[in-house]
Amino acid sequence: MAELNYAVGGIFDDILVTKGTPTIIKDDLGDPFPVHKVDGYIYPQFVRPTIHDYMKDFEVRADDIWFFSYPRSGNHWIWNIVYRLTHDLQEAPKGMEEFCMPELETQNVIGSVPAPRIIRTHQLPSSIPKTVWNNCKAINIVRHPKDAAYSLYKHHSAALVHGYNGTWEGYLPNWLKGEVVWNDWFKHVQEYKKLAENVDMLFLTYEETKNDTLGTIKKIADYLGVS
Numbered sequence: 001m002a003e004l005n006y007a008v009g010g011i012f013d014d015i016l017v018t019k020g021t022p023t024i025i026k027d028d029l030g031d032p033f034p035v036h037k038v039d040g041y042i043y044p045q046f047v048r049p050t051i052h053d054y055m056k057d058f059e060v061r062a063d064d065i066w067f068f069s070y071p072r073s074g075n076h077w078i079w080n081i082v083y084r085l086t087h088d089l090q091e092a093p094k095g096m097e098e099f100c101m102p103e104l105e106t107q108n109v110i111g112s113v114p115a116p117r118i119i120r121t122h123q124l125p126s127s128i129p130k131t132v133w134n135n136c137k138a139i140n141i142v143r144h145p146k147d148a149a150y151s152l153y154k155h156h157s158a159a160l161v162h163g164y165n166g167t168w169e170g171y172l173p174n175w176l177k178g179e180v181v182w183n184d185w186f187k188h189v190q191e192y193k194k195l196a197e198n199v200d201m202l203f204l205t206y207e208e209t210k211n212d213t214l215g216t217i218k219k220i221a222d223y224l225g226v227s
Contacts, residue, residue: 020049022163028173031166033156035181041124044181046161047103055127058102062135063116065224070188071122071181072151073143074206081217082118082139085226122182125195133199137224140192143206145185149175156181 022034022045036043038052048054065082069075076097083092098104099113101120110117121128132138143151153171156162162181171180178184196203202223209216221227 025174025179027164027166027170029167029170031164031170033166033180034163041127042179042181042183043103044162051103051123052127054107055102055123055129057107058129059107059111060129060131060136061115061117064132064135065116065118065137065139066128066132067118067120068128068138068140068192069120069122070143070148070185072148072155074141074204074209075120075122078139078141078204078209078220079118079120082220082224085217085221085224086116086118122188124183124188125191133195138199138201139204139220139223140196140201141204141206141209142189147206148185152180152182 020036023037024032024034025042026032034045036045036047036049038049043049043051065086067075067079067082069078079097079100080092083096084090096113097118097120099109100118102110103121103123110119149172150168153168153175156164156171157166174180175185178187182188192201193203195201202220204216204219
């Protein structure tokens with residue numbers, strides 16, 4: 001991160017720092033976890049507490065590609081596949097993926113990204129601008145809940161920015177109740193599946209992508225209309 005921050009002129013200086021005053025929740029064994037609660041949704045402490053107001057004013061482009069997932073579900077992997085498919089197989093510039101995440105970046109930064117932008121988010125459908133569903137390509141990836149839960153725990157307990165030092169035994173009961181950062185895996189999956197009944201959305205799974213990567217790449221290319 002330090003190398004990337006230097007390379008792009010320090011633009012990440014204010015990304016992974018606490019925004020506002022966090023709320024402290026506790027896991028099942030009493031270990032504290034600083035978060036932001038916004039309209040009943042739980043975000044990491046480095047996400048701005050005004051994220052939902054920010055999303056209401058988000059400027060959507062018709063050629064945007066929106067990518068939705070619960071955390072730790074293969075989202076970085078698929079984002080980079082989509083980027084290469086839409087940019088003549090070129091590798092994404094360092095930092096580009098973070099520049100395209102509304103939870104992390106400002107409208108000015110995301111607005112400066114050349115088309116087609118691949119907007120990556122973990123938010124629920126209710127906070128996504130409605131113009132996305134009418135105008136943009138949308139991709140969703142799902143990972144088995146057991147693996148997603150443990151991977152998210154490892155990430156939360158290892159990354160200092162989350163401020164959490166609890167155990168798996170304390171974390172799991174909270175995860176099952178949706179009382180962790182990014183909330184409920186089950187709600188996330190169910191709401192996007194319901195939405196996909198009425199909008200044009202490509203559904204992928206982590207397991208399918210791992211077992212048949214080339215097949216998944218072809219599926220994405222066909223959906224996006226690229227060759």
